[in-house]
Amino acid sequence: MPAIEVRTPQRNYAALVARGVLDELPRHLPRGHGRVFVVSTADVWRHQGERLARALDGVDHAVLHLPGGEEQKRLAPLEALAERMVHLGGDRSSIVVAFGGGVVNDMAGFLAAIFMRGIPVLQVPTTLLAQVDAAIGGKTGVNLVAGKNLIGSFHQPLAVLVDPSLLATLPEREYRAGLFEVIKYGVIRSPEMFEILRSARARVFAQDPEVVDGLIADSVRIKAEVVSADERESGLRRILNYGHTFGHALEAETGYARLLHGEAVGFGMNAAAFLAEQLGLIPAQTAEVMIETVLAYGPIPRLAELDAGRLVSRLAHDKKTIQGHVHFVLPVRIGEVVVRSGVAEAEVRRAMERALAC
Ligand SMILES: NC(=O)c1ccc[n+]([C@@H]2O[C@H](COP(=O)([O-])OP(=O)(O)OC[C@H]3O[C@@H](n4cnc5c(N)ncnc54)[C@H](O)[C@@H]3O)[C@@H](O)[C@H]2O)c1
Numbered sequence: 001m002p003a004i005e006v007r008t009p010q011r012n013y014a015a016l017v018a019r020g021v022l023d024e025l026p027r028h029l030p031r032g033h034g035r036v037f038v039v040s041t042a043d044v045w046r047h048q049g050e051r052l053a054r055a056l057d058g059v060d061h062a063v064l065h066l067p068g069g070e071e072q073k074r075l076a077p078l079e080a081l082a083e084r085m086v087h088l089g090g091d092r093s094s095i096v097v098a099f100g101g102g103v104v105n106d107m108a109g110f111l112a113a114i115f116m117r118g119i120p121v122l123q124v125p126t127t128l129l130a131q132v133d134a135a136i137g138g139k140t141g142v143n144l145v146a147g148k149n150l151i152g153s154f155h156q157p158l159a160v161l162v163d164p165s166l167l168a169t170l171p172e173r174e175y176r177a178g179l180f181e182v183i184k185y186g187v188i189r190s191p192e193m194f195e196i197l198r199s200a201r202a203r204v205f206a207q208d209p210e211v212v213d214g215l216i217a218d219s220v221r222i223k224a225e226v227v228s229a230d231e232r233e234s235g236l237r238r239i240l241n242y243g244h245t246f247g248h249a250l251e252a253e254t255g256y257a258r259l260l261h262g263e264a265v266g267f268g269m270n271a272a273a274f275l276a277e278q279l280g281l282i283p284a285q286t287a288e289v290m291i292e293t294v295l296a297y298g299p300i301p302r303l304a305e306l307d308a309g310r311l312v313s314r315l316a317h318d319k320k321t322i323q324g325h326v327h328f329v330l331p332v333r334i335g336e337v338v339v340r341s342g343v344a345e346a347e348v349r350r351a352m353e354r355a356l357a358c
Helices: 021-028 042-055 075-087 102-117 128-134 164-169 172-189 191-199 201-205 209-229 236-241 244-253 261-278 284-296 308-315 345-356
Strands: 003-007 012-017 036-041 061-066 095-100 121-125 139-144 147-154 159-162 328-333 336-340
Touching (some): 021 042, 021 121, 021 159, 036 042, 036 102, 042 061, 042 095, 061 075, 075 102, 095 102, 102 121, 102 128, 102 139, 102 147, 121 128, 128 164, 128 209, 147 244, 164 209, 172 191, 172 209, 172 236, 172 261, 172 284, 172 336, 191 201, 191 209, 201 209, 236 244, 236 328, 236 336, 244 261, 244 328, 244 345, 261 284, 261 328, 261 345, 284 328, 308 345
Parallel strands (some): 012 159, 036 095, 095 121
Antiparallel strands (some): 003 012, 139 147, 328 336
């Protein structure tokens, strides 16, 4: 079983990728632990709860539900859950098991970070996006009205259990949205992954374990490598934002309602490929291959009526804009990106227009 090490100043831990790893969950609980609080949503629990409950047979635990959904990724439900935990005998020896998609991973991780000033969390992601991204790296938090993920903390898990068999019940659109993040890893770090995504599309869509499990493990490995080199995103970790700078602007412009996060990243990768081509970083043919690949994993909802100018002005408000400078992660070839700031606004606008027209 691929055991991928994540090394951070806070703690070192393993991300384990294997079908059936969920069933071994109790092995990853620390000796002498107190009550286990499984934090999930009614939706995830309906699809996959039985398996987790079976794995926890004989372990003292309680299952708590968050409302689920990006619009409910707020502080208030965490306060209510913390009250419940105290009521149910939670203390400093308690453990949180975050069982769900990225929303649950972020919220339950943050709950663990602040409950009694911090208790351990075990991440068990159930969406593709969470398996290859959100559950690894220790970023936790919730949204404010003012913007996404504006309160939170770094709280590294005890371990991340990535069980690709959990994806069998995932709605197809959610699965596709996660695949855009997998494409991202190919573009930023792995021509081999990118090639598999191009040549084995039907097998990827069919969730063929021979292809998909390898892609998930490779994605986890890349995320782990990058996070291990740069936990707090001062340097290398920025490359993980490939497609995200544009994507965040699009999500904000559409009120976080029309697109899934991964779809917005797909749009963002197209805009980044166009921009890189305009700036002479990649030839037109490479940009074309990148865009063609993203579109082959679509559809991304139609966006043609959106105004590129408004998206450009949103870029300045991104949380990752540093002292007014927008940093763009741009490809220089398939498998390598650079970070650029000081890009002329007209070029950014043109790249947005071209991506909106795709
Ligand atoms: N912390 C990080 O580093 C990081 C990185 C990327 C994204 N994120 C966050 O992740 C969130 C998005 O995560 P997401 O895309 O997983 O969305 P999500 O958590 O909302 O899950 C998507 C949907 O899939 C359902 N679902 C989950 N697992 C299922 C399963 N196995 N079977 C059937 N249905 C299932 C959920 O109920 C939900 O309706 C965003 O809030 C984003 O900010 C965090």
